[in-house]
Amino acid sequence: MISPLTALHDPVFRAYLLIVPVSLALGGAILGFLDWGLKKDLGAIWKTYRSWLVMASIGLLFVFAGRIAVIVGVMLLSIFGFKEFARSSGLCRDWWMVGAVYAGIVAVGVASWIPHPSGEEPGGGFYGFFMTVPVFAIALILLIPILRNCARGELQKMSLSIIGFIYIGWMFGHLGFLANATNAYGFLCYIIFATELNDVSAFTFGRLFGRHPLRNKISPNKTWEGTLGALGVSMVLPWLLRFSFPFFGATQLILTGLIVGIGGMLGDLSISVIKRDIGTKDMGAAIPGHGGILDRIDSLIYVAPLFMHMTRYYYPLR
């Protein structure tokens, strides 16, 4: 089980403690060269870069602080991510629904934290409960209009609550559950690093070579060139960072690459669908230069559960 005591003795975590700052420094150096060397107009990119520095430090700090810190951190991100969703969709006016979703998110956190009550599962985390939380959360959400004896407009609110809970609370919650894995440092650090790198590469390739829009009705800025470039990066990365999961064979490495490359793009687009329909540009303004929390974690939401279940299919997680 990961904890602050084991973090600095763990070779994988120590490697990422080096990889993350080096990649950020490299990115900064490239930006600096473009800005001062070639005098390109980069717009507000330094603000975005500064936010990357802050987020990377916070992320490493939470992984360093151990299992419970990661679970709580993921839970807080879910809560504030859902809050952005509720605010932009107008669901936040119904405090009962919002309260039910918050309760569900807390239940996801609790299920990732407590051990199996009769000790049938090894290690921390109650996987059986974790996988069934949606049943209880949806039951609670469906119960609310019945308790309040009202029907008008409730279908819309229930649908928004259910997608909000499943997508932002539960699917993203898988990232917290990964903290229970025996190989938690490798999984957590890799999946976060790779997904964010995938986002950055998609942006970079799109800027450099972008010609053909990927889904022009959903997100005008995403291009086939950016997506394919990012997919290429994500397919190579598992081999480069193979030490994160030394027991992975070729199949698993390819699957990891596909999940990160394609899942990251799909996660981005699925939040874009929501934003497009609501009619906002960003989900919030929590992170300067990035938009809201949801705009940043959107790809992770899609990638984390797929990655966790792929791993669980081949190897025991804990």
Added chain:
Amino acid sequence: MKSRDYDSVCDVDQALVDRLGRFPREPDILVYGVRALIALIIRGWLRLYHRFEIIGHENLRTNRSLVIVANHCSHLDTLCLLAALPLRKLHRTFPAAAADYFFQSVPRTFVAAVVTNALPFARRVRVRRSLSVCSNLLSDPENILIIFPEGTRSETGETREFKSGIGALVAGRDITVLPCYLQGAFRAWPKGRRLPRPRKVRLIVGAPRSYSSRNSNKIDVCAIAAELRHAVKELGEGNGSK
């Protein structure tokens, strides 16, 4: 199927601290929860550390919109007045706080907006606009406004002259005004001191008044301010303080 509308909040593209600095604020379930929790802690702390006592508690029991007017010599004043009100009124109580002091830095904005639900009051420029925000607030019954008409914390503990804005706010309107006197807050936490001392604090709530029959011309407005100051001071003197 006809497309559905989403009723987004109006400040969706603003960061949390900007949202807290504006007024009126959109209700926020998390902010309300944190505020209620902190209010409970503050109530306990006032009772234990400052042996907080309320005289004239019955005057606070009303469901109409209220203006609470009090003397101001410490940051404890707002906390005491909030602690004297029932907990369910917490989110409908708005202490007018100096925009140039409480809403200038991020930590202060957080404390003012989350803990006390403060209304940013511009006391140097565009006072009239702040006053109209206050008066809009009072048109909704059950809202409570806390005002310190001295405009700033007193440095000697003495109650200073009241600004005439308070008169303009209540003159000719059917609003209940409640004069209150805070005793001991100056000794407990005077201006300039970092942390409060464990001194007894007492809140004396006066009888409700109304100025609905008064005009809002300059003379009357100043007279109301002077009358209120007199009422507040009297409460203090009646209970054995200088």
